[in-house]
Amino acid sequence: MYGFGYFNPSYFIFILPALLLAFYAQFKVKSAYAKWGQIRNERNLTGMDAARIILGPEGLGDVQVEGVAGQLTDNYDPRTKILHLSQGVAQQPSVAALAVTAHEIGHALQDHTNFAPLRLRGAIVPAVQVSAWVAPIMFFIGLIFNFAGLAWLGIILFSAGAVFALITLPVELDASRRGLHLLQTYNLTDGRELAGAKSVLSAAALTYVAALAQTLATLLYYVSLLGGFGRRR
Ligand SMILES: [Zn+2]
Numbered sequence: 001m002y003g004f005g006y007f008n009p010s011y012f013i014f015i016l017p018a019l020l021l022a023f024y025a026q027f028k029v030k031s032a033y034a035k036w037g038q039i040r041n042e043r044n045l046t047g048m049d050a051a052r053i054i055l056g057p058e059g060l061g062d063v064q065v066e067g068v069a070g071q072l073t074d075n076y077d078p079r080t081k082i083l084h085l086s087q088g089v090a091q092q093p094s095v096a097a098l099a100v101t102a103h104e105i106g107h108a109l110q111d112h113t114n115f116a117p118l119r120l121r122g123a124i125v126p127a128v129q130v131s132a133w134v135a136p137i138m139f140f141i142g143l144i145f146n147f148a149g150l151a152w153l154g155i156i157l158f159s160a161g162a163v164f165a166l167i168t169l170p171v172e173l174d175a176s177r178r179g180l181h182l183l184q185t186y187n188l189t190d191g192r193e194l195a196g197a198k199s200v201l202s203a204a205a206l207t208y209v210a211a212l213a214q215t216l217a218t219l220l221y222y223v224s225l226l227g228g229f230g231r232r233r
Contacts, residue, residue, distance in 0.1 A: 021213055035196075037095075038094065043187075047097040047098065050098050057186075072100075076107035078118070098183060098193070102197070105182060106178035121164065128161050132161055134157060139155060139226075141154075158222065168212070172208050179201065180194065183197060
């Protein structure tokens with residue numbers, strides 16, 4: 001008898017390596033942020049200061065900066081052109097604050113320059129949101145009632161999430177690359193601080209790799225269930 005999705009023990013065997021990677025990535029982010037969030041940057045600049053220095057000269061004068069609750073919740077919204085900075089980033093003059101601000105401005109630059117992966121990722125968001133809950137339902141109905149076509153359709157739909165996670169990687173890596181470049185261009189960090197900023201952003205990038213691994217593992221699990229089903233008949 002087949003279990004149902006997330007409650008099947010064999011699912012955990014599929015997802016375990018990706019889960020371990022996700023835990024490791026979270027640990028790396030927290031520890032890098034804890035370390036470099038404590039270290040004051042040489043020029044004593046907060047994330048808000050850095051945003052004021054960078055945005056205008058980069059042609060991003062229309063980008064508004066607003067606060068957002070929580071920790072590591074910083075983001076740039078291409079629809080509203082608002083750069084959201086968390087309190088720790090906006091108000092503390094740490095190396096981590098500069099790294100996070102520069103990364104988010106990297107996303108604003110992607111938006112400004114019509115960076116294709118960012119556009120593509122934005123375009124598939126609605127499909128991903130629908131498929132995240134419709135695809136598993138289609139898949140398991142197909143599996144239980146022996147409609148292989150429906151189950152495969154569920155798998156194809158579910159792969160939209162994998163495509164999203166895949167496109168996220170170049171978007172995030174490029175934003176970090178742009179961010180580190182900005183820190184150098186505007187002389188916001190010295191050599192050691194730049195290395196610290198890089199370690200914060202690399203740890204963050206790893207969480208996106210882990211998310212992709214989780215999606216691919218789930219996809220593989222669905223395919224294996226369907227394969228096993230075929231053999232049993
Ligand atoms: Zn990002």
